[in-house]
Amino acid sequence: MTSPAEVRCMLMRGGTSKGAYFLADDLPTEESVRDELLLRVMGSPDPRQIDGLGGAHPLTSKVAVVSPSADSEADVDYLFLQVAVDRAEVSDRQNCGNLLAGVGPFAVERGLVPAGTDETSVRVRMVNSGDFATATFPTPGGRVDYSGDTEISGVPGRAAAVVIEFPPGRDELLPTGNVRDTVGGIEVTCVDNGMPTVLIPAEALKITGQEDPKDLESNRELTARLHDIRLAAGHLMGLGDVDGTTVPKLTLVSAPRHGGAVTTRTFIPDRVHTSIGVLGAASVAAGLRIEGSVAHGIAALPDEGDRLRIEHPSGFTDIESSIDRTPEGGLRARRTAVVRTARKIFDGIVFPVPRTGGH
Known part of the structure; x- marks a missing residue:
């Protein structure tokens, strides 16, 4: 797939971050082509990202790529990509738990997961690390409802709660093997x-x-x-x-x-x-x-x-x-759960900066 001149995109706030959400099928399959496209979508490299969707800060220069999952433990796969603001770099070295809050609603909006009559739970595999999470959010009448009474610090106003629960950890909490x-x-x-x-x-x-x-x-x-x-x-x-x-x-x-x-x-x-x-x-x-x-x-x-x-x-x-x-005497997480909110900001077509365009 060559780099398209226009791409279907949903801009969402997830937790205290904001990012562009894409179906994997709407992006080039070749990583280098995909990343070059996303730099143009977000307006990088440029400290203001004035010609793209980015908000001139790492927290607002993020991308979620979502696709159906082949893993029996998940409904969808979520690949997080951090797009640098002032340099031409796209990284998949980490997860983003804030954008994760929007993955479930996005999956329902795009028809990857059917909505329940009252609420929907979406099982997510985080591709960056192979970890899993389940996001539960309201879908009255079979539609995602972003309105609600939940407040989170760092976000003005209120919105519907997205409860994100992580399964018990499979890996030790201390990667060096030492408490200090x-x-x-x-x-x-x-x-x-x-x-x-x-x-x-x-x-x-x-x-x-x-x-x-x-x-x-x-x-x-x-x-x-x-x-x-x-x-x-x-x-x-x-x-x-x-x-x-x-x-x-x-x-x-x-x-x-x-x-x-x-x-x-x-x-x-x-x-x-x-x-x-x-x-x-x-x-x-x-x-x-x-x-x-x-x-x-x-x-x-x-x-x-x-x-x-x-x-x-x-x-x-x-x-x-x-x-x-752990049975071996190490430490692992038994339970981790957090309440976040998410909101759909726009759903439409984004037009990346043309390759031949100047600034």
Whole structure:
């Protein structure tokens, strides 16, 4: 399939991110051709992405590619692609739990999954990692209903709840095999509960962890140090050379200020998330539960129940998280569930920047 001059596309907000959703059949099958097309769709490389759908930020320069799944455990496959803003790069090195919130509704909208009369559950295989999730959302009368009373921090107004539940983890939570590792002269905890994440005590970096994201981004000494920590942690976590990729995420943790379990600031990798990703929150929550982790002693854990409130720059994310031991004595996630919202913004045709067009 050659690169088309126009493509069917649905723009959706999923959680606290926004992205372009495509059926796999509507895109070129050859990866290099597909990626070149998506750069033109999103308007990259350009700091403002002025000639495309992108919103000049990693959280609004995302793509979901959805197709029927051949896996008996899933209804659809979801491939997440991060389109860089200011460089010609498309990465499939990570999942996105925020765009995941829109995958189920999109699958129903495109006829990949039949809608239930009241609500619909869509089983999703996340192609990037091979992990699974089930998204449940309202479909009264057999149509997706995006309106509702659920509020999530980082998104104005209210919308219908999308409950995303992840099956018990099959892999160990600690990819290095250690509860703590020393990286760049400080102790960290490397955890992966759907998103490779490095937990770092903010005070170890001589900051409070309460700073505004822009102030953290402009702290060149801090960002240079975090860059080195991320590269070293990537090797320890078995990810290889992570230079030029967005994983692992680095999450700075400090004591909660508003009644939650912990305060977070997450680098993705150079910009600071204005909230926190769903899978990133899942990894942080699991890390809080691990006795001896760098976050365990900082966190204010509830006396009972699985629900944890993760504080972030624009509010909080509630996530239910519990862990247990593997038969071999390691640690794995027993339950992870989160409530998000999603909304269809437009459904139509996108016209990519012509190859011969100039800026």
